[in-house]
Amino acid sequence: MIAATISGQDYFQQHVSFDISVELDDRAHTLSAYEKLTYTNNSPDTLEFIWFHLWPNAYKNDSTALAQQFLRLGSTRFKYTKEKDRGYIDSLDFLVDGIDAEWNFHKDWIDVVKVILPKPLIPGKNVIIETPFFVKLPKVISRLGHTGKHYEITQWYPKPAVYDKDGWHPMPYLNMGEFYSEFGSFDVRITLPKHYRIMATGDLVNSEEELAWLDSLAGVGDSLKRLSDKDFKKVINKLKKEQKKNTKQDKSDTGTDMIPVMKTVHFKQDRVHDFAWFADQYWIVNKGELWLKDSTRQVTLWSMYLPKNAEMWRSSVEYLHDSGYWYSRFYGNYPYNHITAVDGDMSAGGGMEYPNITVISRDRSKDLLEYVIMHEVGHNWFYGILGNNERDHTWLDEGLNEYSNIRYWEKKYSDRNNQFVIQDIIQNKLGVGKNFDIHLFHYLSIAAIAKSRDAQPLDISANKNFAYANYGQNYTRTAVMMRFLEHYLGEQKIDQIMQDFYDTWKFRHPQPEDLRYSFEKYLDEDISWFFENVFENTSYIDFSITKKGNTFSLTNSGTFNVPVEVGYYDKSGKEIKRSWVRTDKKTMTLEAPTNATSATIDPDQLMPDVERNNNSTSRGIKTHFIFDKPSYYDRDIFIVPWLFSYNTYNGFTPGLYVWEGFMPGYGKTSLGLNLMYDSKNNKPVGSLLALTKGSDQFSIFFPSVYRIKIGTMAGRRGLQLGFSGTIKKPLTKSPVTKINADLYYHHLNGNALDPDLYDPGDHNIVSLRFEKSWYPSIFKDYYVSVGIKMGDGFIKSSMNSRFTYRMTENIKTSLSAEAGSFLLSKNVPMQYRYYLSGTVDPEFEQLVIDRTGSSSDLKVLYNTYHGSGVRGIVLEDPLLST
Numbered sequence: 015m016i017a018a019t020i021s022g023q024d025y026f027q028q029h030v031s032f033d034i035s036v037e038l039d040d041r042a043h044t045l046s047a048y049e050k051l052t053y054t055n056n057s058p059d060t061l062e063f064i065w066f067h068l069w070p071n072a073y074k075n076d077s078t079a080l081a082q083q084f085l086r087l088g089s090t091r092f093k094y095t096k097e098k099d100r101g102y103i104d105s106l107d108f109l110v111d112g113i114d115a116e117w118n119f120h121k122d123w124i125d126v127v128k129v130i131l132p133k134p135l136i137p138g139k140n141v142i143i144e145t146p147f148f149v150k151l152p153k154v155i156s157r158l159g160h161t162g163k164h165y166e167i168t169q170w171y172p173k174p175a176v177y178d179k180d181g182w183h184p185m186p187y188l189n190m191g192e193f194y195s196e197f198g199s200f201d202v203r204i205t206l207p208k209h210y211r212i213m214a215t216g217d218l219v220n221s222e223e224e225l226a227w228l229d230s231l232a233g234v235g236d237s238l239k240r241l242s243d244k245d246f247k248k249v250i251n252k253l254k255k256e257q258k259k260n261t262k263q264d265k266s267d268t269g270t271d272m273i274p275v276m277k278t279v280h281f282k283q284d285r286v287h288d289f290a291w292f293a294d295q296y297w298i299v300n301k302g303e304l305w306l307k308d309s310t311r312q313v314t315l316w317s318m319y320l321p322k323n324a325e326m327w328r329s330s331v332e333y334l335h336d337s338g339y340w341y342s343r344f345y346g347n348y349p350y351n352h353i354t355a356v357d358g359d360m361s362a363g364g365g366m367e368y369p370n371i372t373v374i375s376r377d378r379s380k381d382l383l384e385y386v387i388m389h390e391v392g393h394n395w396f397y398g399i400l401g402n403n404e405r406d407h408t409w410l411d412e413g414l415n416e417y418s419n420i421r422y423w424e425k426k427y428s429d430r431n432n433q434f435v436i437q438d439i440i441q442n443k444l445g446v447g448k449n450f451d452i453h454l455f456h457y458l459s460i461a462a463i464a465k466s467r468d469a470q471p472l473d474i475s476a477n478k479n480f481a482y483a484n485y486g487q488n489y490t491r492t493a494v495m496m497r498f499l500e501h502y503l504g505e506q507k508i509d510q511i512m513q514d515f516y517d518t519w520k521f522r523h524p525q526p527e528d529l530r531y532s533f534e535k536y537l538d539e540d541i542s543w544f545f546e547n548v549f550e551n552t553s554y555i556d557f558s559i560t561k562k563g564n565t566f567s568l569t570n571s572g573t574f575n576v577p578v579e580v581g582y583y584d585k586s587g588k589e590i591k592r593s594w595v596r597t598d599k600k601t602m603t604l605e606a607p608t609n610a611t612s613a614t615i616d617p618d619q620l621m622p623d624v625e626r627n628n629n630s631t632s633r634g635i636k637t638h639f640i641f642d643k644p645s646y647y648d649r650d651i652f653i654v655p656w657l658f659s660y661n662t663y664n665g666f667t668p669g670l671y672v673w674e675g676f677m678p679g680y681g682k683t684s685l686g687l688n689l690m691y692d693s694k695n696n697k698p699v700g701s702l703l704a705l706t707k708g709s710d711q712f713s714i715f716f717p718s719v720y721r722i723k724i725g726t727m728a729g730r731r732g733l734q735l736g737f738s739g740t741i742k743k744p745l746t747k748s749p750v751t752k753i754n755a756d757l758y759y760h761h762l763n764g765n766a767l768d769p770d771l772y773d774p775g776d777h778n779i780v781s782l783r784f785e786k787s788w789y790p791s792i793f794k795d796y797y798v799s800v801g802i803k804m805g806d807g808f809i810k811s812s813m814n815s816r817f818t819y820r821m822t823e824n825i826k827t828s829l830s831a832e833a834g835s836f837l838l839s840k841n842v843p844m845q846y847r848y849y850l851s852g853t854v855d856p857e858f859e860q861l862v863i864d865r866t867g868s869s870s871d872l873k874v875l876y877n878t879y880h881g882s883g884v885r886g887i888v889l890e891d892p893l894l895s896t
């Protein structure tokens with residue numbers, strides 16, 4: 015065991031208490047505010063300045079870190095936001111202990127400023143810093159802003175950056191990548207038009223009238239839930255209509271003659287590191303309560319949602335209750351007085367957490383809504399109470415929180431096999447995806463990316479993630495690995511460790527090593543194998559098991575060596591033994607019971623092995639209708655009815671599509687078989703496709719794939735052997751090179767094909783194609799490709815190039831050039847010639863409705879021609895280039 019460094023040595027944290035008064039103007043969508051804060055220096059250092067975050071400035075112009083991150087990740091959402099929908103913060107005038115203070119913008123970021131202290135702040139002392147500020151609210155594009163007269167007021171006030179043992183942590187606002195803030199207290203007075211429902215971080219104080227009003231709204235809201243479905247719909251429809259009518263009035267009401275009646279609501283909270291508030295005029299209000307385990311304290315639950323989402327939110331108070339209940343049980347009691355979820359109706363999806371309160375976007379199903387509410391409420395523990403640096407160690411809060419989501423779902427929904435419903439009708443009525451569960455989604459997410467050379471370790475700063483998918487691994491990889499570790503260590507042990515971590519670090523800033531220290535404290539074994547592989551490396555798990563005679567062997571083909579659970583089964587399939595195995599060898603012989611006839615690795619599928627189909631020595635066949643959760647340990651055969659395909663020669667060709675593989679966790683080889691019946695000629699037709707992926711890790715190719723396709727359809731019988739490979743540097747988007755090599759054999763039936771376009775008989779073709787693309791920015795890309803096709807008596811070459819430039823949000827110009835010529839043209843089959851109208855898909859790769867020529871005047875309509883050409887003109891010159 016490694017000598018553990020004592021966690022939290024020399025630990026200190028600063029304290030900030032805020033006093034803010036703010037007024038909302040709901041016509042101009044602006045905030046006018048005054049902030050006064052007391053900053054206490056608990057560090058051993060003397061401070062000459064304090065970094066402040068002015069995050070509303072992130073929405074100011076195209077040069078902010080936020081704007082640039084959107085572009086880097088391929089989104090033009092902010093770029094094309096109109097000036098009037100952008101936002102900023104200004105009117106600042108910092109006073110420090112009553113003295114005018116000098117302040118400067120950060121050299122790179124306009125949403126970070128340095129406030130110079132007129133007098134150095136020595137350890138143990140505090141200063142009072144005050145400033146007015148004005149915020150123009152952007153339209154919601156990330157987290158702060160408004161949608162019409164709906165307000166989401168987050169990351170909105172000047173806020174000191176964290177100063178910890180590593181020094182200052184100034185950071186610009188980002189969409190992908192969260193925050194790090196000092197703990198302290200908030201005393202916030204919000205003035206806004208009287209008819210708004212408003213909820214915020216903290217307890218409502220001195221606001222009896224406001225509370226009474228909310229209670230009366232909750233009375234109405236809660237009575238809705240007791241209505242029959244029919245009456246419920248009726249009431250909701252009425253509310254929706256009212257909202258629509260009023261919203262129209264809001265829009266036409268531009269005059270200044272009507273000054274709204276205002277109110278001031280007052281919120282107070284300590285031991286938090288952020289303050290957010292949300293306001294809307296139309297929310298339906300529900301209220302509930304949660305009694306914590308010690309049953310001496312009651313937590314109030316508020317749920318506020320728009321009439322149009324009322325059906326979805328009907329049980330939202332239950333979700334709040336269960337989240338608060340389970341997290342309190344897992345880790346420690348909720349320490350504040352309310353848990354609130356508000357309907358944000360953002361189009362972007364997901365939700366966002368703030369202390370006590372969370373904003374939730376529109377979701378497609380009740381399970382998704384429950385999932386997001388649980389996740390965001392869970393952030394009260396992992397983010398709110400345990401306030402880690404989310405920007406640098408995203409996995410520490412997102413990952414542990416996501417892991418807790420799996421635990422919650424398993425506790426609550428084990429009786430429905432942890433089922434997760436995204437589309438009720440499709441899953442529960444049609445039965446497609448009926449068995450999707452919480453584990454499937456997490457597993458697919460990590461298995462899909464685990465072996466990619468674009469994978470990155472988790473413990474990097476959020477903005478260093480190459481793509482959203484990599485950022486997402488902070489959630490899923492941590493969650494799945496923690497769930498696996500729980501299975502290995504036992505739930506009791508995990509509870510003990512996590513409760514210790516929570517207790518030691520609540521209302522503080524834990525680091526990754528502090529979590530590890532809590533593990534080391536309670537375990538006899540060295541846990542570095544887990545921490546180093548899961549968080550610091552991109553290693554992946556890939557074990558397999560084989561049986562030869564009576565000998566069972568375990569092979570490790572992965573890069574992450576973990577304890578492996580093996581289950582043994584007798585002839586009747588009954589489990590006779592289960593044990594954990596740990597080995598450093600590539601292959602080891604297992605100690606199996608003598609009557610074992612088969613064995614399976616990880617019988618409960620809790621280990622995220624990237625290739626699960628080699629984890630069992632005995633595989634049955636399991637059939638699924640269209641798609642469902644794969645078993646992996648059996649051969650999963652998916653059967654899709656194939657009803658609507660048609661071409662002129664075969665007529666309608668009903669049949670079945672049967673497939674296996676094609677998804678993460680299923681190894682290298684995938685098969686697709688299309689069995690159909692030709693209703694015109696009364697014979698079977700169809701095709702078989704087999705794909706094998708090349709090695710992800712060692713070849714020069716990024717993904718590469720070998721394929722074999724045989725088939726008979728539309729008057730052609732044939733075979734294709736092919737290879738495709740992509741070459742690019744890891745963690746770059748450009749340039750990308752693609753290579754395609756194919757061998758074709760075609761036998762063409764003269765009776766089935768247009769004699770003007772196809773030469774019947776046998777054709778053997780070699781095809782090579784080389785493509786290269788560059789994406790210098792999301793505004794332009796270039797593409798070139800050269801190809802060559804060789805047959806008996808001809809060599810045909812072609813070249814394509816394209817330049818695309820995006821001028822505005824909706825205008826994209828594309829310039830293409832195509833040239834082709836024959837290097838040898840002794841004997842060019844008709845189907846390989848160039849026509850001014852294009853070419854005719856000689857390899858039968860496309861779905862062409864009519865190749866017979868019997869509807870020749872409708873050639874274009876029947877999609878005979880491909881590639882560039884002047885449509886409608888057919889010339890017989892085989893050497894013509896376009």
Ligand SMILES: [Zn+2]
Nearest residue numbers: 389393412415
């Ligand atoms: Zn989260």
